[in-house]
Amino acid sequence: MEYAVQGTLDELGTPLDQITFVVFDLETTGVSAAEHAITEIGAVKVRGGEILGEFATLVDPGSPIPPFISVLTGITDSMVVAAPKIEAVLPSFLEFTRGTTLVAHNAGFDVGFVKAACAAHGHPPPDHPVVDTVVLARRLLTRDEAPNCKLATLARLFSGTEPRHRALADARATVDVLHALLERAGSFGVHTLEELRGFTRAPTPEQRRKRHLADAVPAAPGVYVFEDHRGDPLYVGKSVDLRTRVRSYFTASETRPRIREMVGLAERVRPIVCATPLEAEVRELRLIGAAKPRYNRRSRFPERAVWLKLTVEPFPRLSVVREVRDDGAAYLGPFGGSRAAEDARVALHETFPLRQCAERITARARRPACALFGIGRCGAPCEGRQSAEEYGELAEAARRAMELDASAVFAAMETRMTRLSLDQRYEEAAADRDRLAAYVRVAARMQRLRALTALPQLVAAAPAADGAWEVHVVRHGRLVSAGVMARGVHPTPFVEALVATAETVVPGPGPLPAALAEETECVLRWLEGPGVRLVQVEGTWSLPVHGAGRLRARIDHAYRGIDSHRPREGRPER
Template identity: 85%
Template structure:
């Protein structure tokens, strides 16, 4: 029988789309406010109307948001509040399909505003151009799905973190993507929404690869016809996770491409989810599968080194040696290490030249000495003992107490803000964040890696216990003790068969930083009990961990803009 027009769906050319964008004061729809709404109504490729207004958020706009968007407190001082703007926007969007770039973020703020002012949440169909772009474009065409990247390819409007301009750019991106979708036979809204979710032909052909995958926790490795690893992952249920790669739930273009190439799936069954997570990291680091993005190059991590010489300096290195030097790290890149070094130099007048200096060295001092930023040991103005006081302060700031550096940078940021030099203040904040976050991370790692052996347990299935043995931060043994078993012989057996560890130098002497962090997360999870601990597990009282929360709060308002650029929140 021939279907009716209703069964065929609504042609895209007859759909009214309202493409919208928001600017906000922060990342959380429940805590932060809208500062601007921009929307464009289109149908059949024709613009039917535009909607744009600033919104008074009711709270001060953070300075770094003003720098990013150009929206200041003065601009929104006379703007309407959201309760006055919301009805007009909802009326503008009535009966339309909503479109946004990373729609989940923008819709969360709209829904929060509706809930706060007594309006029902929007029930419109939604199209997310980020998801659509990932389905239609490959990495040969675009390196990522940020709005700015797609706009350079498809639009004459440059996104600038202003709502209406970003919405206008998204309109062009939408039309270009709909044209691409048409080549796949997508002609109706219903087909478009199904197309985004549908598995590819390659996924359907390879479903048999999941047939022999066992259940339980472990690691899976997708391999090509030569047996080379393409992608490594882990799961608490191997069979369910691997099957998901061949269904509509897998929407990542790169992974869909990988599935089309894969010829087999190799699995490694593990005793516990933590063992699976650790094995995944080790396999990715050693095999470097080309479809894994994270954890592929742990050797690229860099460290900030306080050199061991008569007049030490801060140097950026890629290797830790057993040379008595002080180390801070690891950093993800040289830029982050340079930022942390600049923050330390702001608080502690260490020399910044790269020459080796001895008490007999005699050469003219550099400009930093004239600025009071260096004591000029090269010119003989400071003895080894006098300079050593700064070295002690630097090592303390790197390993024990971040307060001096935090106070120095905070005071400088306040001075810059009073002078309205906001961009310089933001740069200082970034440097401070690099130092504080890395210092807090290293102190957490060192607290665990200094312990020769730790045995810990956590409840698993009813009556069972997951038990792990950790030596110097490295997972060396894992097992599940069944209900009713006597713990002492079980733990003794795990310990006696555990991997032997000979620790090396530095804060992470036996495993990569990521592996030790996995172990730390498990140890800090609810229900974990310490069975045996050799030594003391503690953090320094004045450590950077107490300041990290303040840094993180200062950055929260930047995340929504990154998310809207096509990076899903972690």
């Protein structure tokens, strides 16, 4: 005989209307808890929809607040000069939160700063339960309701308080967002804190129902394609173990709202087994570019790449184009967008006084010169003041700067930035820095790619498991064959067979004659990996001695400090 047993209150969980939440927000001098400091704390204590108290204070960070942080938050050095330091504020804040559940929007950021402050001043780290309204919103809201889960977006839906990057105001807005999300969670049967925390981690019913889609997927490297009922690709991915990766989409570890939505639409998973992980990576890029699955965000539109072109005409000019033609012109790219291409063009114009007009000019044509001639930025070939030979020397120097030697542009822009800085024209100097960076980064990338794409054929091998070797054949930067040579197999016939069965490549024009930049970069990363051996190389594989690659490190070093202090819009989110 079986007897019904009534569960204990602990087993039932704590009802949400009996939970005391402390919803808090921090303002800081940057995004790294290890390197930056808190400038403001705001917190609201609520239970059962009723506000029990508030906590708010400015905090002296002990160092100057970066100007862009002051612009973002409105908190200046003069405002915090008389504020208490964090070691004086922290005990009061910890007492305010004692015995409560912490809530924050993007909680990892705020809790991380609190833990860092506790560690620095001898307090035990907080062990409160934590609810993240970002994670909860991703679980409960559709893209039609909220295009993203930033606090400002959710506040427009659920709150009358507008977030303005001040701690208490943002905490109050988060309270309204929390209550709205808890109300919606109730319709999913979430009524206790334990159910709430489990709800954000649990797989959706659709994920559980679709687990069988992974049953026929092999445990091998390759590409997987989620398809809908019509066979159209929804999402393309790659993995060194297809079965393990595909199974993860049907578990609680997959929390991305877009991907959970995709799983609900999927009717089958098509595996494509590949010989090597590199082949899988390349095939993934090609499939995404060809099929453009709507749930993939990366590399869906490689054809939208932008190039900077030095035209072929009596008086060449720099033009931003979207197509590389077999016309003998010099090309620099690909750029991610027109803005970066325009920045690089300005950097070249600052160095070489090429004409900037779009009209076609011939040796016999005559028209009045524009204002650029008056300020020394153009030699006025349109007015006959500069011969085709004189102008041709400038154009050849610009071509060399695009393809081989970046030193002239770097020196000219560096001199200009120094002059602007001495005149305290810092914003103009920063703009020139960004233009120089756009030029150097893309020139370094193109020269690195071109070194490989110039080779008619390259065969390389890398050690694999159990003494085997991964062997790849690359033609003009395109992966054309891949195979795994088992231990003890004679390499010569294996390589000859792999080369004989490889894809034939007819190179096109430009720096990328046979493959997209992303594919050639994948091949380069593999070639630079540990243990790779070159088997055959047709042609010369080299970089220009005065190329942009030697300047790239200086550019990246200059930006490293800037990027680490730059706040992400609307708070950093995953």
